[in-house]
Amino acid sequence: MKLTRAGVLILVAFSVPVAIELRTVFGLFGIDLPLAAVGVFEVILVAAILVAYAITAEPETATGP
């Protein structure tokens, strides 16, 4: 499955609540992470999305839409 640019935008948007709530999840286990942790989560998630895009984008240019 190839990832489109619109798909990247949606996934990045969706990563925001995930990053925010990951901190809540850690909090439930008594691990209080600082605000910066949310930033780090978010950066990791966005990086993962971009890597996925870079990997899957090749067939898009190869075969053309």
Place this chain on the structure above:
Amino acid sequence: MATFVDRYPEEAAVVRATFVVAFVSLGIGAFFGLIQALHRTGYVRILDSVDYYTILTGHGVLLALVFTIFFLLGLFTWAVARSLERPLPDIRLTWAWFGLTTTGATLVAVAILAGLIPSLGVSADVLYTFYAPLQAHPLFYAGLTMFIVGTWMAGADWFLAYRAWRADNPDDRIPLQTFMVLTTMLMWYLSTIGVAVSAVFFLLPWSFGIVETVNPLLTRTLFWFFGHPVVYFWLMPAYLLWYTVLPKLAGGRLFSDPLARVVFVLFLLLSTPVGIHHQYLDPGISEGFKFIAMTNTMFLLLPSLLTAFTVVASMEHGARQRGGEGYFKWLGALPWRDPAFTGMALAGLMFAAGGFSGMINAGMNINYLIHNTLWVPGHFHMTVGTAVALTMMAGSYWLVPQLTGKRLYSRPIGLLQVVLWFVGMVFMSNAMHRAGLAGVPRRTAEPQYQSFDFSTALGSVGELQAQIAFGGFLLFVSVVLFLFNILLSSFETPMESPVDDSLPAPLSGAEGSPLVLDDLRLWTGIAIVLVILAYTLPLGSIVTDAGLFGDSPGFPVLIDAVAMLKEVVA
């Protein structure tokens, strides 16, 4: 192939007019939202805190009542004409209700905004719930009454169209979109009785000084008699779009027509006898009645869960039509590039989250934890503020071209806009919920107190404030993008078919649904009985307790109340 404006030019003109009113209110309301978000978090205070309620009243009324309901009026007019495949019976009636609702809404807005100019002596800082003994200028209640009567006329217009159609098609099933419009309007007629009685018999005479006092609990209860159904009045246009348009945008067809009808009938039945769940903390209503309201409320989960199932199933069907495969991989095959689709899908997703926070509100015991805190605005910005408002904005990207015959100015900007709304709301609403859990009050200009700190479970209050302000800012930018996109679209050159406006038949059609579902008289009858059962005793005891007109004088504006309090204390 010609589009809606070519087939029904007169109806299209009315729908355009209602959308203009809706979008103007959206712009002003969103600006007020930004002011509040920055004010109460302490970042920017351009207004005096004394004027906070003026702005907050404007925000609530313009967005939750004017924007949503004017969009509904346009959408339902479009839906009735296109699904019955005939023009409305008399376009003069249609313009008449447009004129009445617009005049009413304008009077209300003037009464509210006049509060910013004290020398006028007119104000309505009563918030969109207009609880007595807060008192507004008579203009406010009069405008409100005109607005409500206008919506009644609109309903009559659609029922007349249906009757004319029925005369020509005696044996057909009611087309699905018209069915949705009619059941929604029946619910509206039943529930607006509460607010009409409250405004006409109690609040208006009291604001004119014809009667001296009101019974605040009575007018509050009458407000919530209407106030819960009104949330479904906001939601039903979104549901109409999710059931009948979203599957098509996803590339498929509605999963089940009968299930859609069941859902709308359930809302007609269950919307009204639950209003007391907004009054769990009101003294003067006994716990037993509150318990009944809570039980009814929990039943309302059923149609919402049915909707989640049907809508997701229809989307999956669409994705598979487009070549999607696997358990979850089909999600990638959906048309995420299309702002109309993406906006509605994100709105639906956020509605699921709003549903969960709503369950907390609905539980009688756990409600005490979050009552009147910022949690509550956190909740309804996900439901009416996103599930409804974002669906309406996204739907506009598909509807407006049909009404103007012109293409949308920019789809990428549209996509950015809906995504920005989603992200902005994640920030704002998440922080509002969490601040509410820490006890931060709603409806407060300066929730910062000397020698008192709210203790949060996680992170600091400062972080939450920043999150609210930042989210509010993104939301405001999103509205600006939306309005510019729509405005610039009106300068495009007209074209033959600016958007694919065909709606495919459902997978499981109306033939499969029991005939009794279309028996609107039966369902209305049952709905009335349920309302009588739920409300007779509570209303009876409220009236016996303090009398019809109670003993509360009015507080024209908050400042007077404060001045009075000072005197009492001194």
